Amino acid sequence: MSTDAPPTEPAPGSVPVLEEQTPPGAHRFWSVRxxxxxxxxxxxxxxxxxxxxxxxxxxxxxxxxxxxxxxxxxxxxxxxxxxxxxxxxxxxxxxxxxxxxxxxTPGLRAVLPMRRGADPLRAGLRREAVETVLRDRAVAVAGVRSARVRARRHKAAVRAVVHFRELGDVRADLDAAMRDAVEELGLARPPRLSVHVTRSSRKG
Known part of the structure; x- marks a missing residue:
């Protein structure tokens, strides 16, 4: 005769882990128009x-x-x-x-919603702020002389001008820096990154 093992109870103070959680607050903000x-x-x-x-x-x-x-x-x-x-x-x-x-339609396409938890408060970032953050992080990469960023709802295009170092090395560092910056922004729907690196024609 077989007996089923009794269900194990969670230890005191432990928090049950959910297998899947859907992040709320991914919808756009409604414009008052x-x-x-x-x-x-x-x-x-x-x-x-x-x-x-x-x-x-x-x-x-x-x-x-x-x-x-x-x-x-x-x-x-x-x-x-x-x-x-x-x-x-x-x-x-x-x-x-x-x-x-x-x-x-909700409107306010210039405001990108951020992730939120159980707190009912919603927050968003304007595209200009996203572009400023990504541009500042891009010019901080070694070898980047200047950078231009164009942020959309689903895509962020980064164009950097390099004045020293190999293009491949700068591209790899820039990709990593942009991915980290987008993750730190906490957007509900992170935009896809498109990174373009070109060599500066200015000498010296």
């Missing part, structure tokens, strides 16, 4: 105010605004396949699609 909202609010406010003024003027016994009467007569006589009607409809559709895209 003050400028599009302010422009739309101003357009709606101006249109509503103009229509209310016209309605009040008609109720007071005065004729309606000339532009509204001309527009109503023009729309009543134009066909649906008229060029002006088609252009106006296309512009209205384009504006509507643009507003829907703004409402359904």
């Amino acid at each position: 003050r400028v599009p909202a302010a422009l739309l609010a101003l357009v709606l406010l101006a249109g509503a105010g103009l229509l209310l003024y016209d309605v009040a003027s008609v109720r007071a016994g005065r004729p309606g605004m000339h532009w509204r009467r001309v527009l109503a007569d023009d729309l009543a006589t134009r066909q649906l396949d008229d060029v002006v009607v088609l252009v106006g409809a296309a512009v209205a559709i384009a504006l509507g699609v643009w507003l829907l895209v703004l409402a359904c």
Whole structure:
């Protein structure tokens, strides 16, 4: 007769280790989009105010605004396949699609989200800050005269100019320095690195 071994209990003070953990907070930050909202609010406010003024003027016994009467007569006589009607409809559709895209996308592409743990606080780094950190770490590598960094959401391109040492050695050190710098930034989705090394044409 076989007996199953009793389950072992964790030692006091030990912390259970999870096999897989998904880092939260990898989504982009949502933009408040003050400028599009302010422009739309101003357009709606101006249109509503103009229509209310016209309605009040008609109720007071005065004729309606000339532009509204001309527009109503023009729309009543134009066909649906008229060029002006088609252009106006296309512009209205384009504006509507643009507003829907703004409402359904988070925006703030210039802010890269950072990793977080159980703390509900979220943090992010602007691309300019990422480029500055990577550029400072790149010029600290022996042999690098200058460096340019262009950080995107999924990729960071580093272009360094070397004035001494072998290009292969500088490239290896620069790759290691950039990987360490990206890891230390703590980004939720670290960008892919693209490192290019060229020899300086300046002598001396």
